Each structure stands twice: as C-alpha cells, then as structure tokens.
Amino acid sequence: MESTRQNKINRLLQKELGDIFQKQTKGMPGVLVSVSAVRVSPDLSVARAYLSIFPSEKGNEILEAIKVNTKAIRYDLGQRVRMQLRKIPELTFFIDDSLDYIEKIDNLLK
Numbered sequence: 001m002e003s004t005r006q007n008k009i010n011r012l013l014q015k016e017l018g019d020i021f022q023k024q025t026k027g028m029p030g031v032l033v034s035v036s037a038v039r040v041s042p043d044l045s046v047a048r049a050y051l052s053i054f055p056s057e058k059g060n061e062i063l064e065a066i067k068v069n070t071k072a073i074r075y076d077l078g079q080r081v082r083m084q085l086r087k088i089p090e091l092t093f094f095i096d097d098s099l100d101y102i103e104k105i106d107n108l109l110k
Contacts, residue, residue, distance in 0.1 A: 006040050009085070013047055014038040016080045020073060021051075031056070033062065036096040038090060047089040050096035059095050066093050 014035050032054040035074040039048045051066070053059040066073070070091055077089040087110075 002028055003042075006042065006044070009040050009044060009047075010038045012081060012084060013040065013049070013077070013089075016069055016077055017073070018077050019080075031058065033063065033066075036098070044085075044087065045089055047091055049091060049093050052096045052099060056097075056100055058095075063093060097108055 014037065017038065018035045021035065025031050025033050034052045034054075035049055036052045037050040039050075040046070051063065052064050068074055070093070075093050077091070082090065
C-alpha cells in the first residue's frame with residue numbers, strides 16, 4: 001500500500017515527465033509519448049515510469065532512445081522538481097501496453 005507522500009510524488013513525476021516528453025517529441029510529427037503511470041519505491045530512490053507510445057509500431061525504437069537518454073531526462077526532471085524533492089529518483093522506463101491489450105480484447109469480442 002502506497003503512502004500519501006508516494007502518491008503525491010507519483011503525480012508530480014508523472015506531470016513533469018509528461019511535459020518533458022511533450023517538448024521532446026514536438027520535432028517528431030506523428031509521434032506521441034505520454035506517461036500513463038509512475039510508481040515510486042517506498043524509499044523514494046527508484047521511479048518506474050510506464051509510457052504509452054503512439055504509434056505502437058515505433059514503441060520499442062522510441063523506448064530504446066529514451067533509455068539511452070535517461071541521464072539527460074533525469075537532469076531535466078531534477079531542474080523542474082528541485083524545490084519539492086531532495087533526491088531525484090533513478091528512472092526506469094517501461095512500455096504500457098494496456099491500450100493495445102484492450103483493443104485486442106475488443107476485436108476478439110466482435
């Protein structure tokens with residue numbers, strides 16, 4: 001069970017990472033990266049960010065580019081939340097494929 005502090009940090013990191021990805025993907029027409037969820041560990045040292053990438057065919061390619069630039073993303077995040085957090089958590093990124101799963105279930109039911 002997550003504490004109130006963890007929930008607040010989850011929401012803060014989700015909002016700020018969403019802004020960062022929105023600004024980074026402005027130069028890439030037809031690509032949308034959104035942060036569907038962020039989960040912070042109880043000691044606030046690790047954050048798992050779940051990304052929804054459109055189009056899903058480019059998902060793995062974009063995720064690899066994000067993983068290569070994790071340090072720069074963490075630095076940008078640190079600049080944005082330095083007044084709210086003492087230590088910026090280590091970031092790990094995962095693809096959130098729940099929308100693809102829902103679409104697949106809908107197609108099977110039809």
